[in-house]
Amino acid sequence: MQPTSKGMRTQIGLFGRRNVGKSSLLNALTRQEVSIVSDVAGTTTDPVEKPMELLPLGPVLFIDTAGVDDIGALGALRIAKTRQVFDRADLAVLVTEAGTWGDFEEMLVNELSHRGTPVVTVVNKADLFDGDDPRLALPEKLRSHAVVVSAATRSGLDALRESLLASVPPECLRPPMIAGDLVGPGDLALLVVPIDKEAPKGRLILPQVQTIRDLLDSDACCMVVKERELRAALDRLKTPPKLVITDSQAFLKVAADVPGEIPLTSFSILFSRYKGDLIRQVEGATAIDSLKPGDKVLIAEACSHHPIGEDIGRVKIPRWLTQYVGGSLEFVHYQGHDFPDDLPSYKLVIHCGACTMNRREMQTRIRRCAEAGVPVTNYGLVIAYSLGIFERALGPFPAALEAYRGKQ
Ligand SMILES: Nc1nc2c(ncn2[C@@H]2O[C@H](COP(=O)(O)OP(=O)(O)O)[C@@H](O)[C@H]2O)c(=O)[nH]1
Ligand code: SF4
Ligand SMILES: [Mg+2]
Known part of the structure; x- marks a missing residue:
């Protein structure tokens, strides 16, 4: 089965010092050995991505980063890769170890709040402490979104899942539409998709597939043609389409073939509105x-x-x-x-x-x-x-x- 595209998943970044148990936590959450766990600090180089279904939210992508406090040349590369994850995380999990909260964690919280990224703080390795140990406590301001867990014994994972669901930004719960809002239920959108030698064999490209799905979700009808068949398709229709969407590369020919009173745009322009x-x-x-x-x-x-x-x-x-x-x-x-x-x-x-x-x-x-x-x-x-x-x-x-x- 074709998995949901990464671009449509809510992305959840795991941040924190080396060795606090970020990779172990991801493995525990997803119950699979996706991340390298090591007691040698700094084992994870590139961010490791793990798609999963986090119900009732739906498809998410966990991104396990290297420790941002890495040192040395390879460390600098790891830090740069981690910064890219700051740029795309819809939600951040800040992993800490009991008793180690300090300037570094404060810096991460500031970095994330500057971007408006919601943060769930995790105190990991709870199995090493008594439940009432004061080292399990966090600064007051973070307590409402903090969870004490143990990746080793899997304790606290349900509370962590709940906290993640409660912290997801609203726009991830109700993403904007691609084209459905431009075409009413039951109305027709006509899609123009050139199939030339550059088109991938046996399939349509992702923006086209996502647009078709968005129209179907909105109870609109779609008709897909190549640019050569466009004129004949328009002539055959009793009612003109509500919207014509073309691949930008066929814009000129399509603009010439579609009567001026029928609204026309391109997949790429729809995506400027949808993503940008x-x-x-x-x-x-x-x-x-x-x-x-x-x-x-x-x-x-x-x-x-x-x-x-x-x-x-x-x-x-x-x-x-x-x-x-x-x-x-x-x-x-x-x-x-x-x-x-x-x-x-x-x-x-x-x-x-x-x-x-x-x-x-x-x-x-x-x-x-x-x-x-x-x-x-x-x-x-x-x-x-x-x-x-x-x-x-x-x-x-x-x-x-x-x-x-x-x-x-
Ligand atoms: N006791 C205990 N050890 C843990 C726990 N989580 C991780 N560790 C250990 O901490 C070390 C670092 O874990 P890792 O997941 O690689 O940390 P990362 O660098 O943050 O990704 C490993 O030896 C893990 O086995 C936990 O909940 N309890
Ligand atoms: S719009 Fe085209 S180039 Fe950009 S990510 Fe999608 S398929 Fe790739
Ligand atoms: Mg790791």
Whole structure:
């Protein structure tokens, strides 16, 4: 069975000093040996991810990090990887050992609260202490979300699960819709999906699959066609579709084939709204007009195995932009969870739809771009903008259209 995509799971990061029992706790929670447990400090290098169902919440992804207090060269890499987990954790579990609460834990709490990440504090290794031992106590301010457990004897795990469920941010319980709110129950959405040599064999790509599922969840109807069959499909329909959603790469042909009164957008633009911030990314697209030859442009893709994405990010968008600007630009590519620290050196950030990334991570990226004063936009928006069909592509989103017109 195809597992739920990571980008749709509530992500729960485990943080704390080395050797407090983070990996043991994850193993105890998931009852599987997924993480390396060791009494030699600093065994976990890359964050270890473990998907599971945490009922009644549903699919979650636990992320076991290395101790943030690691030292040495390899330690620095581990710390960097752990910081990426800070950026995407919807919820944090701060693991401590009885009697060791100190400046380091205070620093973690501050780091997490700066990001607005809810924290559940765990005092582990309770089996080594008497129940009334004062070392099991935590600072007053944390007690309401603290649980005393033993990964070794599995005591306290039910209370920990309950505490996690009670602390999950509301947006994870009620995530926004991809397209369902744009099409009423029973209405038809027409999806245009090019199947060219770059399309993966035997399947559709994730943004398409997730959009179809979202429409079905909203009791809408969908019809999926290739761009060649679009005209014939439209002609055959008694009632025109409520919305046409196309792969951005077929935008121009689809815009020509779909009558102007039928709302049209792209999967990528829907994902700007779903994972990112449509208004900010619409405003970001207008920064294309101020690009000059020689400027540095960041192209960021959340996954590293999307052949269409690779082609679009590495070849097509650079080609379009170079033509638009009338001179060569310096393109820098980032993939996966890596994102540059030197953001202010870029003139524009262009992100993919981020379908494999959770909302939190994309929101963090947008916030970091804003803090660095760099405009950020998205693949579909750049394509629509450079093809001169921006207003058309924003038709289904009146607030975004208004923000764009306000910028003119
Ligand atoms: N007594 C006791 N030992 C534990 C418990 N949890 C973990 N340990 C031990 O603490 C050591 C470090 O555990 P590990 O999970 O690798 O810590 P991490 O570095 O935080 O991931 C190992 O020797 C574990 O067996 C616990 O609840 N009780
Ligand atoms: S490139 Fe981005 S939008 Fe495309 S499949 Fe990968 S994560 Fe999803
Ligand atoms: Mg560990």
